[in-house]
Amino acid sequence: MTETRTASSPQVAPMAGSSGLVLEEAHKFRVHTRAYNDRAVFDAEMRNIFDRVWIFVGHTSEIPNPGDYKTSYIGMQPVIVVRADNGDVNVLVNRCVHRGAVVCRELRGNAQQFECPYHGWVYQNDGKLVAIPHAKEAGGYSEHFDKPAGLYKVPKVDMFRGLIFACMDPNVVPLDEFLGRAKLLLERRFNLSPSGEIVFRSRPFVSRYKGNWKFQAENIVDDYHFVFTHTAFIDLQAKYGDATGNFGLHPGGSASEMRKSRYRGNVWGVDQGHGILDAPALSPESFLNGRFGDYYKAIQDKVGAEEFKWVVGRGIGCIFPNLGIIHQQIRTWRPIAPDLTEVTIYPFELKGAPGEFNQGMLHAQERFYAPSGHGAPDDVEMFASNQHGLEGHAVDWLLLERGVDTDEKQPNGDYRGQPSSEACQRSYWRQWNRLMTKSAGA
Ligand code: FES
Ligand SMILES: [Fe+2]
Structure with a gap:
């Protein structure tokens, strides 16, 4: 039997010990409609789920050679999954440190560098910022400019049998433990x-x-x-x-x-x-x-x-x-x-x-x-x-x-x-x- 709003439903506002959107008690297990259609819940999911657990971003066979990359997502966050020259797999946030444009707009490819299409800032394929066009010209950057290091590197990357996972939380449990x-x-x-x-x-x-x-x-x-x-x-x-x-x-x-x-x-x-x-x-x-x-x-x-x-x-x-x-x-x-x-x-x-x-x-x-x-x-x-x-x-x-x-x-x-x-x-x-x-x- 389903319950109506007037029946003895628990409160929906977040409660201590529960989000208020999942009800589990003897013989019962229910999920609230808001968990599926509420924009505030959706936004909270991006921060509290997608920023905190291991997320699949690709497979090693998609990027076998140095410089190979694919673009993917961690929740709403675009990322680039790229094979570095030393063979490591890096996951970089695909957002220019200048004004936030998506730096790489291809699905996949091979590149030594990524050039932002908006004002031409250039990043090495390990994310390092290597060029700012016209940096000193016509009122450009002064000697006080605090130049960013480069694209934000997702802190945790690990693999299981070729599946590549990344996590925004540096304190996440090891991937093996997570997979159980x-x-x-x-x-x-x-x-x-x-x-x-x-x-x-x-x-x-x-x-x-x-x-x-x-x-x-x-x-x-x-x-x-x-x-x-x-x-x-x-x-x-x-x-x-x-x-x-x-x-x-x-x-x-x-x-x-x-x-x-x-x-x-x-x-x-x-x-x-x-x-x-x-x-x-x-x-x-x-x-x-x-x-x-x-x-x-x-x-x-x-x-x-x-x-x-x-x-x-x-x-x-x-x-x-x-x-x-x-x-x-x-x-x-x-x-x-x-x-x-x-x-x-x-x-x-x-x-x-x-x-x-x-x-x-x-x-x-x-x-x-x-x-x-x-x-x-x-x-x-x-x-x-x-x-x-x-x-x-x-x-x-x-x-x-x-x-x-x-x-x-x-x-x-x-x-x-x-x-x-x-x-x-x-x-x-x-x-x-x-x-x-x-x-x-x-
Ligand atoms: S937003 Fe990328 S160079 Fe300006
Ligand atoms: Fe089906």
Whole structure:
């Protein structure tokens, strides 16, 4: 039953010990509408979430050589991710120290220097300010000018299996600790490569939706919606089967068969805010006896028969706050406004896999997730619909209570849920609440 504004809802103003926007008590877990559509909450998220936790900014394969760079974001903050001459990866705030223009406006490239397009100030690719045009001419800078050192360098940069993360907070916990149980998920996905490495080779799919950025975080680990939101896809699968063979992310069959295949395995709500859905393959031998059997056998020899079931099984995760992994895809979503989000999908390749194998995986991605694919547009429509539904004022709270009484809390703070539980979403919101509560000065 939903509550109205006049029911016994808690106060929404920030309270000691809670942001006031997440309600957790016996048998209940609710999130307030303002968490999705309030501009003040959105602004607080940029400072208290995006400035304080590790944020994914790219993959090492995107910038293999000295001078290679890509542009990215930490929340609303544009950044440049650049490989220095000594091989280090630096993340620089992409904002000119003169008057704030975005210095680098390309998506990617190779450069020794970046020149600001506004008044021509020049920075080395490690961020150092090396030239101010016409510095002494016609009333330029005097000897008292306190010349800035250069572009602001994001204080913390670290990597996990090629994924580059950056953090604006120098006192953030180590990346390994932050990732927690999500490390195992990433390792399993990447261990489908003989060397355990992935490569971003194809250009990403980029799209925007008119909805809050956290709808994407909730949805990526939501098995509950699948057979309702994606009915057109299910009809196609039932009629024509899974045309992608072992590359298929969704086995063919009826809606009830699909539901059964999804409502199994592990659901983890990780203490650091991550969510994980993983399950061993239903039929590992189908991989060993299929078209790329020799390839899969070599992977099985490397990881062992038990682990192989998981490497070729289901593996989906949301890494707090805006990174997702779905089988052969890394996804990130960028907040632009409370009701506008940009999603970037990187289908990845497995280093050392045959070309046809990687090609098959890419086609399986396109089939469901491309802008004209059979699945992803349905989700985007739901996000916009969510946002539209929240525009009214009659009801304050959203329910995230599915499975709340069967979640098992672990000693490390993780929650293990039953299949179809909203345990992932609850752990996400708990972490959100912890960070936002500090913002309220509680
Ligand atoms: S804003 Fe960059 S040179 Fe003026
Ligand atoms: Fe979906």
